[in-house]
Amino acid sequence: xxxxxxxxxxxxxxxxxxxxxxxxxxxxxxxxxxxxxxxxxxxxxxxxxxxxxxxxxxxxxxxxxxxxxxxxxxxxxxxxxxxxxxxxxxxxxxxxxxxxxxxxxxxxxxxxxxxxxxxxxxxxxxxxxxxxxxxxxxxxxxxxxxxxxxxxxxxxxxxxxxxxxxxxxxxxxxxxxxxxxxxxxxxxxxxxxxxxxxxxxxxxxxxxxxxxxxxxxxxxxxxxxxxxxxxxxxxxxxxxxxxxxxxxxxxxxxxxxxxxxxxxxxxxxxxxxxxxxxxxxxxxxxxxxxxxxxxxxxxxxxxxxxxxxxxxxxxxxxxxxxxxxxxxxxxxxxxxxxxxxxxxxxxxxxxxxxxxxxxxxxxxxxxxxxxxxxxxxxxxxxxxxxxxxxxxxxxxxxxxxxxxxxxxxxxxxxxxxxxxxxxxxxxxxx
Amino acid sequence: xxxxxxxxxxxxxxxxxxxxxxxxxxxxxxxxxxxxxxxxxxxxxxxxxxxxxxxxxxxxxxxxxxxxxxxxxxxxxxxxxxxxxxxxxxxxxxxxxxxxxxxxxxxxxxxxxxxxxxxxxxxxxxxxxxxxxxxxxxxxxxxxxxxxxxxxxxxxxxxxxxxxxxxxxxxxxxxxxxxxxxxxxxxxxxxxxxxxxxxxxxxxxxxxxxxxxxxxxxxxxxxxxxxxxxxxxxxxxxxxxxxxxxxxxxxxxxxxxxxxxxxxxxxxxxxxxxxxxxxxxxxxxxxxxxxxxxxxxxxxxxxxxxxxxxxxxxxxxxxxxxxxxxxxxxxxxxxxxxxxxxxxxxxxxxxxxxxxxxxxxxxxxxxxxxxxxxxxxxxxxxxxxxx
Numbered sequence: 001x002x003x004x005x006x007x008x009x010x011x012x013x014x015x016x017x018x019x020x021x022x023x024x025x026x027x028x029x030x031x032x033x034x035x036x037x038x039x040x041x042x043x044x045x046x047x048x049x050x051x052x053x054x055x056x057x058x059x060x061x062x063x064x065x066x067x068x069x070x071x072x073x074x075x076x077x078x079x080x081x082x083x084x085x086x087x088x089x090x091x092x093x094x095x096x097x098x099x100x101x102x103x104x105x106x107x108x109x110x111x112x113x114x115x116x117x118x119x120x121x122x123x124x125x126x127x128x129x130x131x132x133x134x135x136x137x138x139x140x141x142x143x144x145x146x147x148x149x150x151x152x153x154x155x156x157x158x159x160x161x162x163x164x165x166x167x168x169x170x171x172x173x174x175x176x177x178x179x180x181x182x183x184x185x186x187x188x189x190x191x192x193x194x195x196x197x198x199x200x201x202x203x204x205x206x207x208x209x210x211x212x213x214x215x216x217x218x219x220x221x222x223x224x225x226x227x228x229x230x231x232x233x234x235x236x237x238x239x240x241x242x243x244x245x246x247x248x249x250x251x252x253x254x255x256x257x258x259x260x261x262x263x264x265x266x267x268x269x270x271x272x273x274x275x276x277x278x279x280x281x282x283x284x285x286x287x288x289x290x291x292x293x294x295x296x297x298x299x300x301x302x303x304x305x306x307x308x309x310x311x312x313x314x315x316x317x318x319x320x321x322x323x324x325x326x327x328x329x330x331x332x333x334x335x336x337x338x339x340x341x342x343x344x345x346x347x348x349x350x351x352x353x354x355x356x357x358x359x360x361x362x363x364x365x366x367x368x369x370x371x372x373x374x375x376x377x378x379x380x381x382x383x384x385x386x387x388x389x390x391x392x393x394x395x396x397x398x399x400x401x402x403x404x405x406x407x408x409x410x411x412x413x414x415x416x417x418x419x420x421x422x423x424x425x426x427x428x429x430x
Numbered sequence: 431x432x433x434x435x436x437x438x439x440x441x442x443x444x445x446x447x448x449x450x451x452x453x454x455x456x457x458x459x460x461x462x463x464x465x466x467x468x469x470x471x472x473x474x475x476x477x478x479x480x481x482x483x484x485x486x487x488x489x490x491x492x493x494x495x496x497x498x499x500x501x502x503x504x505x506x507x508x509x510x511x512x513x514x515x516x517x518x519x520x521x522x523x524x525x526x527x528x529x530x531x532x533x534x535x536x537x538x539x540x541x542x543x544x545x546x547x548x549x550x551x552x553x554x555x556x557x558x559x560x561x562x563x564x565x566x567x568x569x570x571x572x573x574x575x576x577x578x579x580x581x582x583x584x585x586x587x588x589x590x591x592x593x594x595x596x597x598x599x600x601x602x603x604x605x606x607x608x609x610x611x612x613x614x615x616x617x618x619x620x621x622x623x624x625x626x627x628x629x630x631x632x633x634x635x636x637x638x639x640x641x642x643x644x645x646x647x648x649x650x651x652x653x654x655x656x657x658x659x660x661x662x663x664x665x666x667x668x669x670x671x672x673x674x675x676x677x678x679x680x681x682x683x684x685x686x687x688x689x690x691x692x693x694x695x696x697x698x699x700x701x702x703x704x705x706x707x708x709x710x711x712x713x714x715x716x717x718x719x720x721x722x723x724x725x726x727x728x729x730x731x732x733x734x735x736x737x738x739x740x741x742x743x744x745x746x747x748x749x750x751x752x753x754x755x756x757x758x759x760x761x762x763x764x765x766x767x768x769x770x771x772x773x774x775x776x777x778x779x780x781x782x783x784x785x786x787x788x789x790x791x792x793x794x795x796x797x798x799x800x801x802x803x804x805x806x807x808x809x810x811x812x813x814x815x816x817x
Contacts, residue, residue, distance in 0.1 A: 003703045008703075022689060145440055247723060362723040364722070364724040372808065381804060382744075386727075
């Protein structure tokens with residue numbers, strides 16, 4: 001049950017009537033009339049309980065893009081339902097207008113569209129639909145709630161998509177479509193074809209020429225069908241905010257760009273997210289299915305405030321990658337966790353695999369290191385310099401174990417990681 | 431694009447009423463029990479000299495004793511009622527310790543009944559017993575009657591006290607003064623010309639439940655009060671009524687004000703209920719951790735500043751500058767300071783001791799020196815980059 005503004009205003013008007021008559025009996029009479037009105041409204045209001053609600057609409061949306069969820073509401077009862085309806089979603093679902101008025105004659109149905117503009121990645125679950133059905137006089141309303149479950153998965157935005165065309169162009173330079181005639185590192189035998197003027201004479205295959213009776217050259221192309229394993233660290237260092245979003249989101253962006261690129265390059269991409277336990281995994285997916293599978297797997301991931309268990313992560317990597325592959329560790333380059341957790345297990349990984357470590361750097365630290373002016377700024381600079389020196393030390397230690405380190409701000413990291421991958425591919429180090 | 435249907439979350443009205451049945455029953459029983467207990471204990475009060483009160487200050491014991499002797503005790507609370515209940519031959523007990531209005535006193539003075547005044551107030555004594563004047567007060571203690579009043583003589587030694595009285599000029603009344611203290615009496619009785627008696631007790635404690643058993647108190651009280659058919663017991667507590675003073679605020683306000691205020695209260699209550707009703711439950715959401723990634727570095731900067739750690743700050747700034755300078759001047763990381771200093775000096779065009787002091791010198795003495803050091807390192811680096 002809920003009372004209306006109209007009832008309160010009528011009671012105020014009643015005060016005027018009471019003031020004019022000046023009798024205590026008028027008070028009783030006015031309130032008795034109001035009470036009867038409220039009772040009549042409650043009895044005559046359309047039933048909320050018997051309403052039928054159903055939902056349909058978007059189940060997944062990229063962060064930053066709008067989603068529509070429609071709510072179908074039908075009135076199987078015999079009374080008209082004049083109601084205000086609240087479709088309750090969590091705040092970060094970004095529902096602009098959660099309340100709607102509906103007028104439902106008996107036997108009819110209405111469709112209400114709730115527009116969502118989510119502000120965070122993850123699953124957004126519709127809470128409940130509350131209906132306030134007003135009586136014919138508008139003095140009081142019946143109120144009740146229905147559970148109409150719906151889930152909208154908010155996917156990572158993949159803002160680094162814009163870098164994909166340029167990186168693909170770089171890839172084509174390496175790829176067989178611009179066949180290279182020079183054998184080198186990172187290339188494999190592609191095919192034999194007839195010599196055309198202009199071809200490098202050093203690429204003539206004399207044995208084949210002798211057999212065919214025509215001059216035949218060998219062509220080469222970059223290696224294909226390599227394996228890439230993306231390892232996303234969801235431990236405590238991934239929770240740190242860089243700018244507006246946690247490190248984890250920037251790492252996801254970089255992972256998505258690399259995955260898109262590697263899939264085009266013909267490599268097989270697997271993915272795991274791990275802190276102390278395995279949080280998500282994608283493996284054995286075809287190139288066309290890869291990106292949707294990855295964003296679905298990444299969407300519900302949240303940073304966990306625990307120290308990642310690198311022993312377990314290394315074991316998981318070795319279990320999932322029995323053959324040589326490129327292991328991309330998306331983590332932070334903080335000295336303590338790397339020196340105590342990651343470095344001891346790295347030899348086991350580098351013995352078999354090529355390891356690339358990608359870290360989201362905080363531009364704020366570079367900004368601090370460059371600050372000058374007063375004492376406060378210089379102390380900031382000293383702390384920033386210390387952080388820079390620590391990272392340099394850790395990077396050097398990682399380099400000694402054969403790990404390539406790529407570091408960049410949230411905007412720079414995805415293209416840099418893609419470049420790092422392309423460089424490895426060009427060098428035939430995959 | 432799948433579709434799901436809804437389920438209602440609230441119970442049916444029928445179920446709600448059913449679930450409320452048991453609590454309503456319990457609350458109803460409690461209300462009935464409280465009402466019953468309140469009704470049963472209605473007679474119990476702690477009022478002084480209340481004929482219904484069983485408390486130490488009450489006078490229920492005396493009332494019971496009087497009723498056993500056939501006296502009808504009628505508690506009254508207003509002076510007209512008192513005058514109406516007590517006619518000729520009856521007794522009227524008045525406890526005037528409380529203030530009593532002049533109008534009430536006039537009504538009582540016109541009564542045809544025998545009066546027993548207990549602890550009379552200064553305003554009551556001149557109207558109801560003008561032949562007496564209050565002298566002093568005396569503590570409650572056992573005293574001998576020492577008078578010719580039959581009731582007192584028969585009772586003998588009794589605990590009396592309170593106000594003491596002496597006799598003023600009389601107009602034919604026969605006044606007996608009993609239980610004397612320093613020449614004044616704590617109990618006095620006057621027989622008027624029309625045969626009525628007016629008895630004055632200095633203190634009501636003689637009549638109370640806890641004092642009645644002392645010495646001859648009970649006998650004195652029964653002798654004074656028990657000879658009548660009806661006893662109107664006028665307790666003036668809570669009957670104070672001031673009609674002579676100025677009018678109260680309520681009398682001055684127009685009569686429509688209170689009903690209007692009441693209706694306004696109802697309206698405000700309805701406004702509160704309208705605004706206070708929640709439109710479904712609040713939706714909660716676990717929020718992500720908000721820790722800036724640079725938090726630890728900023729914390730370190732604050733620690734440096736608070737501790738005044740100029741040595742460490744300078745060491746960090748120099749190490750960072752060296753890390754950038756060494757590759758620029760073509761030295762290896764493991765090169766010794768002398769070689770690095772010489773190479774930097776040669777490249778930048780500054781003197782070797784100058785560069786040595788800047789890169790490997792002592793810690794700055796104060797914050798100003800630290801700021802200067804940072805600036806000079808920047809300048810040196812620029813000079814090396816652009817000689």
